[in-house]
Amino acid sequence: MGDDNIIVQKPLSELIADQLKKDIWSESIKFGDRLLETDLAEHFDVSRSTIREAFKILETEELIVSKARKGTYVADFTEQDLNEIIELRTLIESQAFKKAMPKLDEQQLEKLKKITEQMKIKADEHDWNGLFDLDMEFHSFVVNLCGNARIVRIYNSLQVQIRTFLMHLDQYYSSPQSFYREHEELLQTLISKDKDAVVKRVSNHIEYVEEKLLGVNDENRVNAN
Known part of the structure:
Protein backbone atom coordinates (compact mmCIF):
# COMPACT_ATOMS: atom_id res chain seq x y z
CA MET A 1 0.00 0.00 0.00
CA GLY A 2 1.44 3.38 -1.02
CA ASP A 3 1.88 6.28 1.35
CA ASP A 4 -0.88 8.18 -0.47
CA ASN A 5 -3.39 5.61 0.78
CA ILE A 6 -2.50 6.03 4.44
CA ILE A 7 -5.17 7.91 6.37
CA VAL A 8 -3.73 9.98 9.19
CA GLN A 9 -6.11 9.92 12.13
CA LYS A 10 -5.87 12.81 14.57
CA PRO A 11 -5.67 12.00 18.28
CA LEU A 12 -9.03 12.20 20.05
CA SER A 13 -7.94 15.27 22.03
CA GLU A 14 -7.22 17.16 18.76
CA LEU A 15 -10.59 16.19 17.30
CA ILE A 16 -12.33 17.49 20.43
CA ALA A 17 -10.25 20.69 20.36
CA ASP A 18 -11.27 21.18 16.71
CA GLN A 19 -14.94 20.72 17.58
CA LEU A 20 -14.71 23.19 20.47
CA LYS A 21 -13.12 25.74 18.09
CA LYS A 22 -16.03 25.32 15.68
CA ASP A 23 -18.50 25.74 18.55
CA ILE A 24 -16.77 28.97 19.58
CA TRP A 25 -16.64 30.27 16.01
CA SER A 26 -20.33 29.49 15.49
CA GLU A 27 -21.03 31.16 18.87
CA SER A 28 -22.61 28.00 20.31
CA ILE A 29 -20.01 28.62 23.01
CA LYS A 30 -19.60 32.31 23.86
CA PHE A 31 -16.53 34.33 24.78
CA GLY A 32 -16.10 34.24 28.54
CA ASP A 33 -18.09 30.99 28.98
CA ARG A 34 -16.74 28.52 31.53
CA LEU A 35 -15.77 25.10 30.16
CA LEU A 36 -16.37 22.24 32.59
CA GLU A 37 -14.21 19.14 32.25
CA THR A 38 -16.86 16.81 33.65
CA ASP A 39 -19.65 18.08 31.37
CA LEU A 40 -17.47 17.94 28.25
CA ALA A 41 -16.15 14.46 29.10
CA GLU A 42 -19.76 13.26 29.37
CA HIS A 43 -20.80 15.12 26.20
CA PHE A 44 -17.98 13.64 24.08
CA ASP A 45 -18.00 10.31 25.96
CA VAL A 46 -14.28 10.48 26.72
CA SER A 47 -12.09 10.61 29.83
CA ARG A 48 -11.42 13.84 31.68
CA SER A 49 -7.73 13.45 30.84
CA THR A 50 -8.64 13.64 27.11
CA ILE A 51 -10.55 16.86 27.77
CA ARG A 52 -7.55 18.24 29.65
CA GLU A 53 -5.34 17.45 26.64
CA ALA A 54 -7.83 19.28 24.39
CA PHE A 55 -7.74 22.23 26.78
CA LYS A 56 -3.93 22.34 26.52
CA ILE A 57 -4.20 22.63 22.72
CA LEU A 58 -6.74 25.45 22.95
CA GLU A 59 -4.73 27.22 25.66
CA THR A 60 -1.60 27.11 23.48
CA GLU A 61 -3.66 28.69 20.69
CA GLU A 62 -4.86 31.35 23.17
CA LEU A 63 -8.49 30.44 22.64
CA ILE A 64 -9.08 29.51 26.29
CA VAL A 65 -7.54 30.53 29.60
CA SER A 66 -7.18 28.61 32.86
CA LYS A 67 -7.68 30.65 36.01
CA ALA A 68 -6.27 29.34 39.30
CA ARG A 69 -9.04 28.02 41.59
CA LYS A 70 -11.66 29.41 39.20
CA GLY A 71 -11.65 27.04 36.22
CA THR A 72 -11.22 27.19 32.45
CA TYR A 73 -12.86 29.88 30.33
CA VAL A 74 -13.14 30.84 26.68
CA ALA A 75 -10.84 33.83 26.22
CA ASP A 76 -12.40 37.22 25.57
CA PHE A 77 -11.46 38.76 22.22
CA THR A 78 -10.86 42.45 22.81
Whole structure:
Protein backbone atom coordinates (compact mmCIF):
# COMPACT_ATOMS: atom_id res chain seq x y z
CA MET A 1 0.00 0.00 0.00
CA GLY A 2 1.44 3.38 -1.02
CA ASP A 3 1.88 6.28 1.35
CA ASP A 4 -0.88 8.18 -0.47
CA ASN A 5 -3.39 5.61 0.78
CA ILE A 6 -2.50 6.03 4.44
CA ILE A 7 -5.17 7.91 6.37
CA VAL A 8 -3.73 9.98 9.19
CA GLN A 9 -6.11 9.92 12.13
CA LYS A 10 -5.87 12.81 14.57
CA PRO A 11 -5.67 12.00 18.28
CA LEU A 12 -9.03 12.20 20.05
CA SER A 13 -7.94 15.27 22.03
CA GLU A 14 -7.22 17.16 18.76
CA LEU A 15 -10.59 16.19 17.30
CA ILE A 16 -12.33 17.49 20.43
CA ALA A 17 -10.25 20.69 20.36
CA ASP A 18 -11.27 21.18 16.71
CA GLN A 19 -14.94 20.72 17.58
CA LEU A 20 -14.71 23.19 20.47
CA LYS A 21 -13.12 25.74 18.09
CA LYS A 22 -16.03 25.32 15.68
CA ASP A 23 -18.50 25.74 18.55
CA ILE A 24 -16.77 28.97 19.58
CA TRP A 25 -16.64 30.27 16.01
CA SER A 26 -20.33 29.49 15.49
CA GLU A 27 -21.03 31.16 18.87
CA SER A 28 -22.61 28.00 20.31
CA ILE A 29 -20.01 28.62 23.01
CA LYS A 30 -19.60 32.31 23.86
CA PHE A 31 -16.53 34.33 24.78
CA GLY A 32 -16.10 34.24 28.54
CA ASP A 33 -18.09 30.99 28.98
CA ARG A 34 -16.74 28.52 31.53
CA LEU A 35 -15.77 25.10 30.16
CA LEU A 36 -16.37 22.24 32.59
CA GLU A 37 -14.21 19.14 32.25
CA THR A 38 -16.86 16.81 33.65
CA ASP A 39 -19.65 18.08 31.37
CA LEU A 40 -17.47 17.94 28.25
CA ALA A 41 -16.15 14.46 29.10
CA GLU A 42 -19.76 13.26 29.37
CA HIS A 43 -20.80 15.12 26.20
CA PHE A 44 -17.98 13.64 24.08
CA ASP A 45 -18.00 10.31 25.96
CA VAL A 46 -14.28 10.48 26.72
CA SER A 47 -12.09 10.61 29.83
CA ARG A 48 -11.42 13.84 31.68
CA SER A 49 -7.73 13.45 30.84
CA THR A 50 -8.64 13.64 27.11
CA ILE A 51 -10.55 16.86 27.77
CA ARG A 52 -7.55 18.24 29.65
CA GLU A 53 -5.34 17.45 26.64
CA ALA A 54 -7.83 19.28 24.39
CA PHE A 55 -7.74 22.23 26.78
CA LYS A 56 -3.93 22.34 26.52
CA ILE A 57 -4.20 22.63 22.72
CA LEU A 58 -6.74 25.45 22.95
CA GLU A 59 -4.73 27.22 25.66
CA THR A 60 -1.60 27.11 23.48
CA GLU A 61 -3.66 28.69 20.69
CA GLU A 62 -4.86 31.35 23.17
CA LEU A 63 -8.49 30.44 22.64
CA ILE A 64 -9.08 29.51 26.29
CA VAL A 65 -7.54 30.53 29.60
CA SER A 66 -7.18 28.61 32.86
CA LYS A 67 -7.68 30.65 36.01
CA ALA A 68 -6.27 29.34 39.30
CA ARG A 69 -9.04 28.02 41.59
CA LYS A 70 -11.66 29.41 39.20
CA GLY A 71 -11.65 27.04 36.22
CA THR A 72 -11.22 27.19 32.45
CA TYR A 73 -12.86 29.88 30.33
CA VAL A 74 -13.14 30.84 26.68
CA ALA A 75 -10.84 33.83 26.22
CA ASP A 76 -12.40 37.22 25.57
CA PHE A 77 -11.46 38.76 22.22
CA THR A 78 -10.86 42.45 22.81
CA GLU A 79 -10.60 45.54 20.63
CA GLN A 80 -6.83 45.41 21.25
CA ASP A 81 -6.79 41.84 19.88
CA LEU A 82 -8.64 43.02 16.77
CA ASN A 83 -6.13 45.80 16.14
CA GLU A 84 -3.13 43.52 16.69
CA ILE A 85 -4.46 40.89 14.28
CA ILE A 86 -5.15 43.58 11.66
CA GLU A 87 -1.58 44.85 11.99
CA LEU A 88 -0.04 41.37 11.83
CA ARG A 89 -2.15 40.29 8.84
CA THR A 90 -1.26 43.48 6.95
CA LEU A 91 2.48 43.00 7.57
CA ILE A 92 2.56 39.30 6.75
CA GLU A 93 0.03 39.00 3.93
CA SER A 94 1.05 42.05 1.91
CA GLN A 95 4.61 40.69 1.73
CA ALA A 96 3.56 37.06 1.23
CA PHE A 97 1.06 37.86 -1.56
CA LYS A 98 3.71 39.92 -3.39
CA LYS A 99 6.25 37.08 -3.15
CA ALA A 100 3.67 34.48 -4.21
CA MET A 101 2.62 36.26 -7.41
CA PRO A 102 5.37 34.89 -9.70
CA LYS A 103 4.44 31.37 -8.55
CA LEU A 104 0.74 31.70 -9.37
CA ASP A 105 0.21 29.62 -12.51
CA GLU A 106 -3.07 28.86 -14.30
CA GLN A 107 -3.79 25.81 -12.16
CA GLN A 108 -3.34 27.74 -8.93
CA LEU A 109 -5.39 30.69 -10.16
CA GLU A 110 -8.11 28.22 -11.10
CA LYS A 111 -8.06 26.94 -7.50
CA LEU A 112 -8.53 30.50 -6.22
CA LYS A 113 -11.36 31.06 -8.71
CA LYS A 114 -13.15 27.98 -7.36
CA ILE A 115 -12.77 29.20 -3.78
CA THR A 116 -14.17 32.58 -4.83
CA GLU A 117 -17.11 30.90 -6.59
CA GLN A 118 -17.85 28.97 -3.40
CA MET A 119 -17.71 32.26 -1.49
CA LYS A 120 -20.40 33.69 -3.77
CA ILE A 121 -22.65 30.73 -2.95
CA LYS A 122 -22.07 31.18 0.78
CA ALA A 123 -22.70 34.94 0.44
CA ASP A 124 -26.02 34.29 -1.31
CA GLU A 125 -26.92 31.92 1.54
CA HIS A 126 -25.88 34.56 4.11
CA ASP A 127 -23.57 31.90 5.61
CA TRP A 128 -20.94 34.02 7.36
CA ASN A 129 -19.21 31.02 8.93
CA GLY A 130 -18.84 29.36 5.55
CA LEU A 131 -17.51 32.62 4.10
CA PHE A 132 -14.93 32.96 6.86
CA ASP A 133 -13.73 29.37 6.40
CA LEU A 134 -13.27 30.05 2.68
CA ASP A 135 -11.50 33.34 3.44
CA MET A 136 -8.97 31.35 5.48
CA GLU A 137 -8.59 28.87 2.62
CA PHE A 138 -8.06 31.65 0.06
CA HIS A 139 -5.48 33.61 2.06
CA SER A 140 -3.63 30.53 3.35
CA PHE A 141 -3.36 29.11 -0.17
CA VAL A 142 -1.60 32.25 -1.42
CA VAL A 143 0.62 32.68 1.66
CA ASN A 144 1.81 29.07 1.36
CA LEU A 145 3.10 29.88 -2.14
CA CYS A 146 5.31 32.76 -1.00
CA GLY A 147 8.48 30.65 -0.84
CA ASN A 148 9.50 31.87 2.62
CA ALA A 149 9.19 28.97 5.07
CA ARG A 150 9.41 31.24 8.12
CA ILE A 151 6.60 33.51 6.91
CA VAL A 152 4.47 30.42 6.26
CA ARG A 153 5.28 28.95 9.68
CA ILE A 154 4.44 32.20 11.52
CA TYR A 155 1.23 32.62 9.51
CA ASN A 156 0.15 29.04 10.18
CA SER A 157 0.77 29.52 13.90
CA LEU A 158 -1.70 32.44 13.79
CA GLN A 159 -4.48 30.54 11.99
CA VAL A 160 -6.70 30.05 15.04
CA GLN A 161 -6.33 33.68 16.14
CA ILE A 162 -7.08 34.93 12.61
CA ARG A 163 -10.15 32.67 12.32
CA THR A 164 -11.37 33.91 15.70
CA PHE A 165 -10.83 37.48 14.49
CA LEU A 166 -12.91 36.79 11.36
CA MET A 167 -16.02 35.88 13.33
CA HIS A 168 -16.29 39.56 14.31
CA LEU A 169 -16.33 40.87 10.75
CA ASP A 170 -20.01 40.49 9.93
CA GLN A 171 -20.71 43.63 11.99
CA TYR A 172 -18.41 45.73 9.77
CA TYR A 173 -19.74 44.68 6.35
CA SER A 174 -23.03 45.83 4.88
CA SER A 175 -23.71 42.33 3.55
CA PRO A 176 -22.03 38.96 2.91
CA GLN A 177 -21.95 39.94 -0.77
CA SER A 178 -19.69 42.92 -0.05
CA PHE A 179 -17.26 40.58 1.73
CA TYR A 180 -17.33 38.20 -1.24
CA ARG A 181 -16.81 41.06 -3.72
CA GLU A 182 -13.62 42.10 -1.94
CA HIS A 183 -12.20 38.64 -2.63
CA GLU A 184 -13.33 38.75 -6.24
CA GLU A 185 -11.48 42.08 -6.62
CA LEU A 186 -8.44 40.62 -4.85
CA LEU A 187 -8.47 37.65 -7.23
CA GLN A 188 -8.63 39.91 -10.29
CA THR A 189 -5.67 41.90 -8.95
CA LEU A 190 -3.68 38.68 -8.47
CA ILE A 191 -4.50 37.71 -12.07
CA SER A 192 -3.17 41.09 -13.25
CA LYS A 193 0.30 40.24 -11.79
CA ASP A 194 0.70 43.86 -10.71
CA LYS A 195 2.68 43.57 -7.45
CA ASP A 196 2.08 47.13 -6.27
CA ALA A 197 -1.65 46.81 -6.91
CA VAL A 198 -1.75 43.49 -5.02
CA VAL A 199 0.01 44.94 -1.96
CA LYS A 200 -2.43 47.87 -1.97
CA ARG A 201 -5.46 45.61 -2.45
CA VAL A 202 -4.41 43.23 0.35
CA SER A 203 -3.75 46.12 2.73
CA ASN A 204 -7.07 47.79 1.90
CA HIS A 205 -8.93 44.50 2.31
CA ILE A 206 -7.51 43.89 5.80
CA GLU A 207 -7.43 47.50 7.01
CA TYR A 208 -11.04 48.14 5.93
CA VAL A 209 -12.13 46.68 9.25
CA GLU A 210 -9.71 48.90 11.17
CA GLU A 211 -11.24 51.98 9.52
CA LYS A 212 -14.73 50.78 10.41
CA LEU A 213 -13.61 49.96 13.96
CA LEU A 214 -12.06 53.40 14.43
CA GLY A 215 -15.18 55.00 12.96
CA VAL A 216 -17.35 53.16 15.49
CA ASN A 217 -15.04 54.19 18.32
CA ASP A 218 -15.07 57.85 17.24
CA GLU A 219 -18.85 57.78 17.04
CA ASN A 220 -19.08 56.25 20.51
CA ARG A 221 -16.81 58.94 21.93
CA VAL A 222 -18.92 61.68 20.35
CA ASN A 223 -22.12 60.15 21.70
CA ALA A 224 -20.56 59.80 25.14
CA ASN A 225 -19.79 63.52 25.17
